[in-house]
Amino acid sequence: MLNELDKELEKRGLRFVRYADDCVITVGSEAAAKRVMYSVSRFIEKRLGLKVNMTKTKITRPRELKYLGFGFWKSSDGWKSRPHQDSVRRFKFKLKKLTQRKWSIDLTRRIEQLNLSIRGWINYFSLGNMKSIVASIDERLRTRLRVIIWKQWKKKSRRLWGLLKLGVPKWIADKVSGWGDHYQLVAQKSVLKRAISKPVLEKRGLVSCLDYYLERHALKVS
Structure with missing residues (x-):
């Protein structure tokens, strides 16, 4: 039935996008927006016999719009889309729970769960x-994984073993392994960043958010 709405909007020459019953119509001014909202709502209710949810129907500027999880911003070459800040916040919270x-x-199982969330989002x-x-x-996630690995090593002897295995010189590993349980502070030290680096975590199976995004984005826009 909503296909009839699509035909009507096309006949009127309106620019719109619709997914199921969620529709956005773009016009050039607030006055035009008010006219279109009234006339289209009337068409939906009178011609299609459907009820318009007026609590969800509103006039807004593109920067304030949230549509299917996306937000919008204007660059020098036009309007662009990106995840709405609410979508980003929920994703960060999901990764925080998983770490x-x-x-x-x-x-290994933790990384598998992270990869599922990263790829899906x-x-x-x-x-x-x-x-x-x-x-x-990406950077924040790697820091949290360094914290986890440091905590899992627990004892100084285990930390020394882990650092040496990752190629840290012995005199540095001796010093670093005694840093203790200030996990967040230790995880942000440059020596641990180099030891438990992006390539090391990728070798353990972690998907890089940035690399995966660049790959998928290139396919979408090509």
Whole structure:
């Protein structure tokens, strides 16, 4: 039935996008928006016999719009889409839950769960312009995984063994292994960033948010 709405909007020459019963119509002014909202709502109720939910029907500017999880911003070459800040916030919260230190789970299984969330979220939003967003998430995620690994090593002897295995010189490993349980502070030290680096975590199976996004985005826009 909503196909009839599509035909009507096309006949009127309106620019619109619709997914199921969620529709956005773009016009050039607030006055035009008011006219279109009234006439289209009337068409839906009188001609199609459907009820318009007026609590969800509103006039808004593109920057304030949230549609299917996307937000919008204007660049020098026109309007662009990216995940709405609410969508980003929920994704960050999901990753935070999956990287809780108190969650007793094997690192391999944890990474598998992270990869499922990363691929799913990025596949959905890959059309959007979000390079800086995923780069920031990537860095934060690697820091949280370093915290987990450092905590799992527990004792100084185990930390020394782990650092040596990752190629850290012995005199540095001796010093670093005694840093103790200030996990967040230790995880941000440059020596640990180099030891448990992006390539090391990728070797353990972790998907890079940034690399995966760049790959999927290129396919979407090509």
